[in-house]
Amino acid sequence: LMRLYGPINQLSSMQATVMTALVSFDRVFEVLDLEPNIAERPGARDLADARPAAGSGEAPDITFEGVSFRYPSGDEAALASLGPAGGDRPGGADEAWTLQNLDFHAPAGKLTALVGPSGAGKTTITQLVPRLYDPDRGTVRIAGQDVRDLTLQSLRDTIGVVTQDAHLFHDTLRANLEYARPGASEQELIDACEAALIWDTVRALPDGLDTLVGDRGYRLSGGEKQRIALARLLLKAPSVVVLDEATAHLDSDSEAAIQRALKTALAGRTSLVIAHRLSTIREADRILVVEAGQIREQGTHKELLAADGLYAALYRTQFAQDEPLEEAAVLDPA
Numbered sequence: 001l002m003r004l005y006g007p008i009n010q011l012s013s014m015q016a017t018v019m020t021a022l023v024s025f026d027r028v029f030e031v032l033d034l035e036p037n038i039a040e041r042p043g044a045r046d047l048a049d050a051r052p053a054a055g056s057g058e059a060p061d062i063t064f065e066g067v068s069f070r071y072p073s074g075d076e077a078a079l080a081s082l083g084p085a086g087g088d089r090p091g092g093a094d095e096a097w098t099l100q101n102l103d104f105h106a107p108a109g110k111l112t113a114l115v116g117p118s119g120a121g122k123t124t125i126t127q128l129v130p131r132l133y134d135p136d137r138g139t140v141r142i143a144g145q146d147v148r149d150l151t152l153q154s155l156r157d158t159i160g161v162v163t164q165d166a167h168l169f170h171d172t173l174r175a176n177l178e179y180a181r182p183g184a185s186e187q188e189l190i191d192a193c194e195a196a197l198i199w200d201t202v203r204a205l206p207d208g209l210d211t212l213v214g215d216r217g218y219r220l221s222g223g224e225k226q227r228i229a230l231a232r233l234l235l236k237a238p239s240v241v242v243l244d245e246a247t248a249h250l251d252s253d254s255e256a257a258i259q260r261a262l263k264t265a266l267a268g269r270t271s272l273v274i275a276h277r278l279s280t281i282r283e284a285d286r287i288l289v290v291e292a293g294q295i296r297e298q299g300t301h302k303e304l305l306a307a308d309g310l311y312a313a314l315y316r317t318q319f320a321q322d323e324p325l326e327e328a329a330v331l332d333p334a
């Protein structure tokens, strides 16, 4: 376990520098378009058609079955650009897999949190769901359907991705929000901002929603940008959310506001969250503890603490200081 402490310390030192922003799926898929080995199969179906209760508004579940993955080396990336990959890649025992034989189920409409040291593979896991990469072995399913059998458009419509790459386009706030739902009405924009607890800030700006933001515009604080990202998520209203939670330390007001906004944004959605905050982990219906590309433990916060394994160790080093004193004492009787 001592091996973990270095990465955990590194993680905390990164915390001041990173912010969350919603990456537009169009942009994500622009990148995808450059990945010739991510191709839509002939006869691919729309996810809505594939869902058992189509039209019921129910969120789909996500399943990983025996998923292994490694990032293509330079040579393979070049080869891949010549045409689609043909099936499972062979892998020798000496190969370093980024993800190794992952099995897990993220239940429909529930929050599944991924925790673990830096470099464990958490981000990579979340990237396989919207098919930024495909696994080398095994299957990723949404609503029971292999994601490779679904149209990229329907995946794009179903999944909202919030990453840590802070980005507001140099444009008005309105344009930044409408990007998530083209043709949104004024009231829809306001409702999303209210639910994301950013409306009071926006309406107080000299030009309100028409304020120019981005590098050369009005500088929003980190916490404000995160809430704009959540407003975008609410406008997009995807049934699946993949979120890399912000690690930036915010003042406690923004912190509390973001937690409340996050709760609204994730309610009823199937979410896969790389969690950096104890409050999120405690809310999680399921926690996956990832280390060295493998899922070492799964369970709820309470179950995993009781198991006194890797999660309990991570918790003590990374999160226990956030815990109210009396609870920490109960959880850690030593």
Ligand code: ATP
Residues within 6 Å of the ligand: 071, 098, 116, 117, 118, 119, 120, 121, 122, 123, 124, 125
């Ligand atoms: P962190 O908490 O620091 O974000 P993580 O658990 O999300 O870490 P990943 O980002 O998934 O971990 O990285 C898993 C491993 O894959 C690391 O060894 C990393 O260096 C490697 N890796 C990540 N992205 C790429 C890439 N595009 N090409 C090659 N290797 C990569």
